[in-house]
Structures are given as C-alpha cells and as structure tokens.
Amino acid sequence: MARERVFIVADDLTGALDSAAGFAERGARVRVACRPRDLPAALGSAAEVIAVATGTRDGTEAEAARVAAAVARDLAGHSGILFKKIDSRLKGHVAAELAPLAASGARLVVNPAIPALGRLCLQGAVCGAGVEVPIPVAPRIGRALQIPDTRTQADLAAQLPEDLSEAVYVGAAGLAEALADRLWPGGAARPLPRLELPALLAIGSRDPVTLAQVDALRDVPVLEAPNGACPELPDAPLLLIRMTPGAEEIPGDAAAAAFAGTLAEAQRHVRPATLFACGGESAAALLARLGIGQLDVLGQILPGVPVARTAEGAPLVIITKSGGFGPPDSLVKLVKFLPTV
Known part of the structure; x- marks a missing residue:
C-alpha cells in the first residue's frame, strides 16, 4: 500500500529519535538527519519517515525561526505529512518554529501528551509525570486551539482526522505513535541489534530523573566531568561519563x-560499539565531532529509549533517552542488555 511520507521536525536530536521510533517499531524505514544541513541527503534516501533535528531548543527565538524557515524551504518540494515534534513540557521556541512550517490558517492537531510515560493533557494543560504545575498548551503554540482531555493512547488516536493529509501535527512521541498506528497498522518491527562492548554512556542531563537513574547503578564506575572536562580516561570496556557542576560556574x-x-576523546579512547547518550545535546555534539549526519532508527529498547544505527561512517549503535523520563532503574535495565563486563 502506497503511503505518504512523514516529515518530522524536532528541535533536538533526542526528540527527533523519540518521535521517529514509533514508526520504526511498526516496520517503517526511518532516517534521521542530525542537523538541518543533513536534511537534503536524508530526503534523497529511500526512507518513508524523515526526521530532522534543528538543534534550536536552547538558542534564541530568532535563530529558531530562521532555521525552521530553512527546513521549510527544503521540505517545500516534497509531498507528505508534516509532524512538528515539540517537547512534552513545551520547552523551546514552539510558536516561532511552527510559524514558518504551518501557515496561519492550516488545520493543526496539537497534543503533547505521552500517556505511556504518564504525561497527560487535561483542561488544555500538560500534567502528570515530571510536571509539578500544569502547563497551558495554547499560549506556547501561539494559536487559538482546544485540546481534548487525554489520559490514554486511545484518546490521542481519536483526535486524528479521517484524512490524515488534512492537518499538520504538533506533539510528542504519543501523537507520533498514534499517527504511526494509522499509517502502518499491524506493522512489525525489525529485530534490534545485539548491544556489544565496548560501550560509552554519556550523561549530559542534570534532570533529577536522570540523576536518580545514575545513582541506581551499583556496579558501573561513574566518571565525573566537572563543567564538562575530564582529563583522564581509564581503560574499561564500559565507561560512564557524567557532566557535573565545576568548582566555578x-x-x-x-x-x-x-x-x-x-x-570525542572518550570515543577515540574506547572505540565503542554502543553509545548511550542521555540528553539530546550530548549525542548531537558527539556525532557532529565524528562527522556523522544521518541515523537509521530501528525501534525502542525500553519505552522512550530509541535505538538507531549510523547510516554513514563507522558502524555504531546509538541509544538515547530524554533527561526527564523513565523509572529509577532505567539505566540498570539498559546496562543489563550489554554482555557481562
């Protein structure tokens, strides 16, 4: 059955991978462009789902709008369904990035809920896991809209129009999964690759959720990098490096x-077969240093933890996780997928 291509625009690499993983789990061929300059090459691939990470989460609003406009120009000659991936806690420059991607009169289906991870939308606001105070959605989108109460994945699926080409979709992994279910019903995931040593675990997130996950590791040495710097790297098949605050801010x-x-130095030292990165910027920065611009998404190894493989350069399995998600034993479970050290 012929399907329209799906184009995902995310403001960080973790988000691009998260939202694309649901399509890969249903059998779609999924390619992620790690930077906007990698998008034209990704569009030339045979992938059915193309995601791009703009890297604009933490920059200025003006820069976010400029990059989004450039992405919109690259997509202009390609027919398909547009999905604007947003952070489920509405961080970043959502309205500024949406403006050049979706005309002011375009029909939008907006919902940042991820019910599978306990993040919901009630009374027009994000609430649930990791959200201390409900976050109203419409003001961050910059357009008048109503969002039905969303407690389950079925609630998300019910919000999709009959003709999917009628709308632009704005949401997180939950809405992406609903869209994937409609486009690839009954699709089967390809087998995930076996995780191999050596492995490098890079923890750039300072979110309390991630800190608790690191603390739960008992048998993995944690190498601290104050203000990002770590001058000495041990010889070990499994190396976990965590960015911490330094003596001076x-x-x-x-x-x-x-x-x-x-x-980058750890990668040269360890030569990992498996890279795990918590915090999208950590993964993006390392891949940029290695000259890797495209990834093939294969699925998820745990809920909210996508697995990808480099589509160019040295073969490398890459696992990423957003800093604010997952139970305290997430890293413990991940390490258990590796061979015994």
Missing part, C-alpha cells in the same frame, strides 16, 4: 562544548 554553552570534547 561557567556559561552553559562553554560546559557543553567542553563535554563534547571529552566525549
């Missing part, structure tokens, strides 16, 4: 750049 972008350098 430095700008966030400087710490992120230092951490990217640390991870």
Whole structure:
C-alpha cells in the first residue's frame, strides 16, 4: 500500500529519535538527519519517515525561526505529512518554529501528551509525570486551539482526522505513535541489534530523573566531568561519563562544548560499539565531532529509549533517552542488555 511520507521536525536530536521510533517499531524505514544541513541527503534516501533535528531548543527565538524557515524551504518540494515534534513540557521556541512550517490558517492537531510515560493533557494543560504545575498548551503554540482531555493512547488516536493529509501535527512521541498506528497498522518491527562492548554512556542531563537513574547503578564506575572536562580516561570496556557542576560556574554553552570534547576523546579512547547518550545535546555534539549526519532508527529498547544505527561512517549503535523520563532503574535495565563486563 502506497503511503505518504512523514516529515518530522524536532528541535533536538533526542526528540527527533523519540518521535521517529514509533514508526520504526511498526516496520517503517526511518532516517534521521542530525542537523538541518543533513536534511537534503536524508530526503534523497529511500526512507518513508524523515526526521530532522534543528538543534534550536536552547538558542534564541530568532535563530529558531530562521532555521525552521530553512527546513521549510527544503521540505517545500516534497509531498507528505508534516509532524512538528515539540517537547512534552513545551520547552523551546514552539510558536516561532511552527510559524514558518504551518501557515496561519492550516488545520493543526496539537497534543503533547505521552500517556505511556504518564504525561497527560487535561483542561488544555500538560500534567502528570515530571510536571509539578500544569502547563497551558495554547499560549506556547501561539494559536487559538482546544485540546481534548487525554489520559490514554486511545484518546490521542481519536483526535486524528479521517484524512490524515488534512492537518499538520504538533506533539510528542504519543501523537507520533498514534499517527504511526494509522499509517502502518499491524506493522512489525525489525529485530534490534545485539548491544556489544565496548560501550560509552554519556550523561549530559542534570534532570533529577536522570540523576536518580545514575545513582541506581551499583556496579558501573561513574566518571565525573566537572563543567564538562575530564582529563583522564581509564581503560574499561564500559565507561560512564557524567557532566557535573565545576568548582566555578561557567556559561552553559562553554560546559557543553567542553563535554563534547571529552566525549570525542572518550570515543577515540574506547572505540565503542554502543553509545548511550542521555540528553539530546550530548549525542548531537558527539556525532557532529565524528562527522556523522544521518541515523537509521530501528525501534525502542525500553519505552522512550530509541535505538538507531549510523547510516554513514563507522558502524555504531546509538541509544538515547530524554533527561526527564523513565523509572529509577532505567539505566540498570539498559546496562543489563550489554554482555557481562
């Protein structure tokens, strides 16, 4: 059955992978462009779902709008369904990025809920897991809209129009999964690759959820990188590097750049077959350093934890997780997929 292509625009790499994984689990061929400049090559692939990470979550609103407009121009000559992936807690420059991608009169289906992970939409606001105070959705979208109460994945599926081509979709992994169910009903996932050592675990997120997951690890040495810097790397088949605050406070972008350098050195030192990155910028920065611009998404190894493989360059299995999701034993479960160290 012929299907329209799906184009996903996310403001960070974790989001691009999260929202694309649901399509891969149903048998779709999924390609992720790690940066906007990688999008034309991805569009030239045979993938049925193309996602792009704009890397604009933490920049200025003006830069986010400029990059989104450039992406819109790249997509203009391609027919398909547009999905604007947004953070489920509505972080970033949502309205500024949506404006060049969807005309003011376009029909929008908006819902950032991810019921499978306990994040819901009630009375027009995001609530549930990881949300201390409900977050109204419409003001962040910048358009008048109503969002039905959403407690289950079935609630999300019910919000899709009969003709999917009628709308632009704005949401997170939950809405992407609903769309994938409609387009690939009964589709079967391809087998995930076996995780191999050596493995590098890069923890760039400082979210309390992630900190609890790191603390739950008992048998994995944790190497701290204050302000992103870690001058000495041990010889070990499994290396976990966590960015921590330094003795002196430095700008966030400087710490992120230092951490990217640390991870690049760790990659040269460890030569990992498996890379796990918690925090989208950590993965994006390392892949940029390695010159890797495209990934093939294969599915999820745990809920909300997508698995991808490099589509170019050295073969590498990449696993990513958003900082604010998952139970305390998420990293423990992940490490158990690896061979015994």
